[in-house]
Amino acid sequence: MxxxxxxxxxxxxxxxxxxxxxxxxxxxxxxxxxxxxxxxxxxxxxxxxxxxxxxxxxxxxxxxxxxxxxxxxxxxxxxxxxxxxxxxxxxxxxISIILQDPMTSLNPVLRIGDQVGEAIKLYRGLEGPALRDAIVDGLRAMRIPAPEQRVSAYPHELSGGMRQRVGAAIAMAGPxxxxxxxxxxxxxxxxxxxxxxxxxxxxxxxxxxxxxxxxxxxxxxxxxxxxxxxxxxxxxxxxxxxxxxxxxxxxxxxxxxxxxxxxxxxxxxxxxxxxGQPPALDDLPAGCSFAPRCAYARDVCRERGPPRIEAGPLHHASCWKLAGYGD
Amino acid sequence: MALSKGSGAPRLAAGKGHPLGLWHQLRELPLVPMGAIALLLVMAIAAPLLAPYPPTEQSLLDRLMPPFWIAGGDLLHPLGTDHYGRDVLSRVIWGARVSLSVALVAIVVAGAIGTVVGIIAGYFGGFIEIALMRVADAFLAIPAVLVAIMLGATLGPSFENVVAVIGLLYWPRYARQVRGETLAIKGSDYVKLARVAGCSSTRILATHIFPNLVPSLLVLASLQVGAAIILEATLSFLGVGIPPPQPAWGVIVEDGRGMLASAWWISLFPGLAIAITVLAFNLTGDWIRDRLDPKLRSR
Amino acid sequence: MATDAPLLELTDVRKHYAVSGGPLGLKTVGAVRAVDGLSFSVRAGETLSIVGESGCGKTTTARLILKLEEPTAGAISFEGRRLDTLDAAGLRHFRGSVQAVFQDPWSSLNPRMTVGRIIAEPMIVQARLSRQDRQDRVAELMTQVGLRREQAELYPHQFSGGQRQRIAIARALSVDPKLIVLDEPVSALDVSIRAQILNLLKDLQDRLGLSYVMIAHHLATVRHMSHHVAVMYLGQLVEIAPGRELFRRPLHPYTQALYSAALSTHVGRPLSEPALKGEIPSPLNPPSGCRFHPRCPHALAECSASEPALVEIEPGRRVQDCSCVRRLISAAAK
Missing domain, CATH: 3.40.50.300 (P-loop containing nucleotide triphosphate hydrolases)
Structure with a gap:
């Protein structure tokens, strides 16, 4: 590290x-x-x-x-x-991303091998047999069972968990x-x-x-x-x-x-x-956004944005209470 | 799109207007097409007041006058006259009355048949659904103009027959759409909860399903008005629609067909009226659809 | 509060859906056994929660209890009367006694009705009150669930998710029900809102003596809310027990797997990957014998042979009598 x-x-x-x-x-x-x-x-x-x-x-x-x-x-x-x-x-x-919905983050009409392969080809420039091996390795690295067979499966043939692993394999293609x-x-x-x-x-x-x-x-x-x-x-x-x-x-x-x-x-x-409930972005309260729901809020919280307070090593929080309410 | 998902969507105040909200909404209105529709409706309703001449009044002395900006034309007949000396402007204005009323009545007829069929098919399902939808599919497979001509020829040209033909040809589109939406609404949690509360089917249909169908019915209807006007014009043009000398736009276009080279204005202006009307209704329909699409609207 | 006679009783309830196939889709090629031999009961004032993963049949069970669907076999009784033989008056009484709150507060309220009408609808259908009494009752209910009575004229889109769920609860309460089916009542809500709704549900239960059947997947919420917990797998009950007992000492291997997969909010509790093999099989062709055996880390050879029955091992606690379960229990006893 x-x-x-x-x-x-x-x-x-x-x-x-x-x-x-x-x-x-x-x-x-x-x-x-x-x-x-x-x-x-x-x-x-x-x-x-x-x-x-x-x-x-x-x-x-x-x-x-x-x-x-x-x-x-x-x-x-x-x-x-x-x-x-x-x-x-x-x-x-x-830098890559995996999204919430494994149903919509894969293309339903392409085989998963092709989708993983597209990413590997683009990022690592592999072709032919080397690409095929890399696809199978990529799926295996995400612990997808029987990757040699799964490359030719379509997303709908996989369970939600497996689809998310395919998504992870694509995200890790870079690597x-x-x-x-x-x-x-x-x-x-x-x-x-x-x-x-x-x-x-x-x-x-x-x-x-x-x-x-x-x-x-x-x-x-x-x-x-x-x-x-x-x-x-x-x-x-x-x-x-x-x-x-x-x-x-x-x-x-x-x-x-x-x-x-x-x-x-x-x-x-x-x-x-x-x-209460979280505020709407186009209707934020003045001062600290949490003040209307906060048990410790005082006047200053409703007037000015809170300062960032170092609360310990690697620990900070933005709150007037920690700042002694500005006194 | 990740952005349309609940988790990614920004939270905005519900039901609270932005300070600029009203102006913003007004600016988003399709002012030009809606203005055109308003103008058309005024023309249709106030035709006797607006038209300088009765639409069928002939004046053989003023035959085939061109529009006023062309040599030989004059402001008494701003859009010229046809081969009987009838005033083209007056006929186009009266044509709005005939063509719009045919289209609107026909759409109401088609919408009513289609909605009833669609709701029954969607809500009750089973054999009824299969039977009704196959009939609708069969109707959709019919080449519309061909059948319209055959029917028109058999029934003879008249207002009622044109309405009947358009209604018969257009109801399946409503039926299909209404069935699909009824299925979706029927599967929604609030309909399940209505059943849990003990609501009868009649009550569910009347208070939960139908009111939620109305917006999209309006969209479809406004898009179909244009199509109905074109079909009516086609029928009239072919002589199986509105019987002459009543000035439906299609009839007027047909009147000038033989003289397109020499007296183009007879056909051009009613043709333009048809084009503008169809465009205005389609644009308005598109706008309503966009407004109702939850994906294009902040919650 | 709980009396001995059960309010709701399910006896060997099954719900199979025919699956059609063949070139024209007209042949029945099999059946999805969504619910397959379910027996349990709920007493007045109690919460029974049903947990399990997708496809376990918990949602179908909720629909059967609400009489939104009819079971293929078996009997569901409410207050001792079988639901499939109710006459019109009996059905009306049932509809006035059992209500529901669903997961998604955006699809469970008709967007074109005012909140006042939404809440009043069950009363209108049950025709119990005059118009004025109904309005008073709506106002009372809205206050009871933490809304303001002036809000009755507003439409659902003017409310947040948590407020919508309060509206749904007020509607469910409007006919003084005895049982409310809660299908994932807080999982669509923001974290900071969930506690509000859970507290409200508990308060209402204490005050009105309501019974709840709750479908949920968040085990900590289930533990907090429930008197009894039923664990379902592929349409069957694998274990049912008083909530705390179940979580203190899960007996069935599937319950143990669910428990170990539930993430505690205690830092440092290691991530224990459940020793489950594979994923949930299709309920179309469930495995022979114990349905869990292909994934079970403790499976024995005999587990695939015979289908285990539920046996009562302690008062109020039943578990599938699988060979491996017996071995686990005796191992734990030593």
């Missing part, structure tokens, strides 16, 4: 078109991921976690919105300064330095989910892959992530090593979320519940 981060995101801002104006779906997001590390990106729907992934890959259609600020440095190259042709050279090859996993297990059954998570961990151990794992499930976070970033209304409100975050959450939102999730091994009479 090298110490220089393979992916460094600094002050990323993405604005989406909305009505006549625009809203900030990603607002000043910064984080880094080292080789061999898994960073969890946790948030609710609309918190901006998927938009962050698409922004990093520069995959936001111009009709939807655009990245208006920040840097995304992949292995020393700022992706935001590249032209589209150069970006295409990195996308897939050095990439960074893998973005956007809720890849949400559509899968529990036993299949843990098989896929175990696979990703093994691949990471073998290749030193850096993984950005997007999820809303704290069970996944606790199981496979090294560090966690919690997003709320487009911003990262807290970022910490995983054990530290669970043991010592500093942002009221993180704390409340953790308390509101039932646990498999612990009985509680009543779940802690966060009142």
């Amino acid at each position: 090298s110490s220089a981060p393979v992916l460094k995101v600094e002050g990323l801002v993405t604005e989406l078109r909305s009505g006549g104006g625009s809203v900030r779906a990603v607002d000043d997001v910064s984080f880094e991921i080292n080789a061999g590390e898994t960073l969890g990106l946790v948030g609710e729907s609309g918190s901006g976690k998927s938009m962050t992934c698409l922004s990093i890959l520069r995959l936001i259609p111009s009709s939807v919105g655009r990245v208006t600020g920040g840097r995304v440095v992949l292995e020393g190259t700022d992706l935001m300064t590249l032209d589209e042709a150069q970006m295409r050279h990195h996308r897939g090859r050095r 990439p330095a960074v893998l973005i996993a956007d809720e890849p297990t949400t559509a899968l059954d529990a036993t299949v989910q843990s098989q896929l998570l175990a696979l990703l961990k093994d691949v990471q151990r073998e290749t030193g892959l850096a993984i950005l794992f997007v999820t809303h499930d704290f069970g996944i976070v606790a199981t496979i992530c090294d560090r966690v970033a919690v997003m709320y209304a487009g911003r990262i409100v807290e970022l910490a090593p995983v054990a530290e975050l669970f043991a010592n959450p500093r942002h009221p939102y993180t704390e409340a979320l953790l308390r509101s999730v039932p646990d498999l091994d612990v009985d509680v009479e009543r779940l802690y519940s966060i009142e």
Whole structure:
């Protein structure tokens, strides 16, 4: 594991078109991921976690919105300064993505061998028998049983878990330095989910892959992530090593979320519940976005955006409470 | 697309207008086609007031006058006259009344038959569905113009017959679409919950299924008005539609057919009216469809 | 609160769907055994949760209980009366006693009805109240589930997912039901909203003595909500037990696999990849003998031979009497 981060995101801002104006779906997001590390990106729907992934890959259609600020440095190259042709050279090859829905991320009319092969050919320039071997090896590396036969299968002939493994084989074709996993297990059954998570961990151990794992499930976070970033209304409100975050959450939102999730091994009479609902991006409250739902909110929280407080080594949170409410 | 998925979609305030919301919505309206439709409706309704002459009044002294901007033309007959000296502008204005009413009535007839058939097929399923849909398929396989000519020739040209022919030819499209949507709505959770609550089939059809069919029926109807106008014009042009001298647009085009080289204005203006009308209805229909498509609309 | 007579009872219920094939699609070539010999009961004031993976038949079971479908064989009884022999009055009583809340709050409310009408509809159909009483009741229900009564005039799209689920709950409550079938009631909701809805459901159960049959896949939620938990695999019950017992000591290998696949929110609990082989087979041609044996890490030779029956091993706890299960139990006892 090298110490220089393979992916460094600094002050990323993405604005989406909305009505006549625009809203900030990603607002000043910064984080880094080292080789061999898994960073969890946790948030609710609309918190901006998927938009962050698409922004990093520069995959936001111009009709939807655009990245208006920040840097995304992949292995020393700022992706935001590249032209589209150069970006295409990195996308897939050095940084790739697996998506949530294994049904729609594969082309239904192409055999899976051809789909994996297309990526390998493009990224590694292999042809003929070498390409065929690489396809079978790629499928085998994702523990797809009988890969020699499966290359000629169509996506609909595979189960959801197998399709997701094919998606992973395509994503690993580069092989990439960074893998973005956007809720890849949400559509899968529990036993299949843990098989896929175990696979990703093994691949990471073998290749030193850096993984950005997007999820809303704290069970996944606790199981496979090294560090966690919690997003709320487009911003990262807290970022910490995983054990530290669970043991010592500093942002009221993180704390409340953790308390509101039932646990498999612990009985509680009543779940802690966060009142209200996440704000709409085109109707964000002044000050801290979480203030209207926060048990600790005071006047200053509703007036000015909260400062970022270093809460420990590698641990920061943006909250007025941690700053003593500005006193 | 990843962007259309729930997880990726930005959360926007529901039901709250943007400060620029109303203006924005107005700007999105298809003003030109809707204006054209409004103008056509005014022409149809107020034809007796707007038209400078009765549509069938002949004036042999003023035969074959060209439009006013051409030598020999004059502002008394701005779009010229035909070979009986009838005023082309007046006939086009009255034609709007005839052609639009034929098309609209025919579409209502087709829509009513198609909706009933489609709902029954979609909701009750089984043998009824198979039988009804095969009949609809058979109708769709018929070459429309050919049958229209045969029917028109057998029944003779009249307003009612044109409506009947268009209605018979067009209902299967409604039936197919309504059946598909009925199936989808029937499978939705709110219909299941209605059954759990003890709602009868009649109630489910009336309060849960039909109201949810209306928007897409409007879209299909507005797209079909154009097609119906063309079919009506075709029939009239072929002499099996609206009987002359009633000024349906197709009839007027046919009137000028023999003189396209010398008196082109007789056919051109009703032809333009048909084209503009069809385009206006199609554009409006497209717009309604886009507005109703949840993928193109923020939730 | 629980009395001894079961409110809902399923006895050897089966639901098979014919699969057609042949060149014209007219021949019946087989049957999907979506539910295949299901027996359990639910008592008043209790929550029974059904867990299992896709294709296990839990959704079909919910539809059968709601009488949205008729079983191919077996009997479902509510308050001691069989559902397949109800007369019109009996059916009306049943429809007024059993309600449902579904997973997707976007498809479970008619987009063209006001919230007030959505909530009132079951009362209108059951024709219990005058118009004014109905409006009062709607207002009362909305307050009860945490909505404001002025919101009755709004349409569903003006609400968030969590609020929509509250509307769905208010509607279900409108006829004072005894049993509510909850099909994944919180899994489509944001994490920060789930606890609100789960707490609301528990409060309503305490206050109104409701029974719930809950379909869910999130085991921690199931543990929190349920008195009893039934584990289904390929249309059959493999284990049913009081919730805490089941999670403290899962007996059937499939229950154990599900439990180990459930991710705890405790950091450092290692990711244990379940020792399951392959994936769920098709319910069209389920494996012979114990349906789980092709994937079971403890399978013995005899497991493929005979179909195991459910046996009661402790009060309220039944498990499939498979050879490997017996061996596991006796091993654990030593």
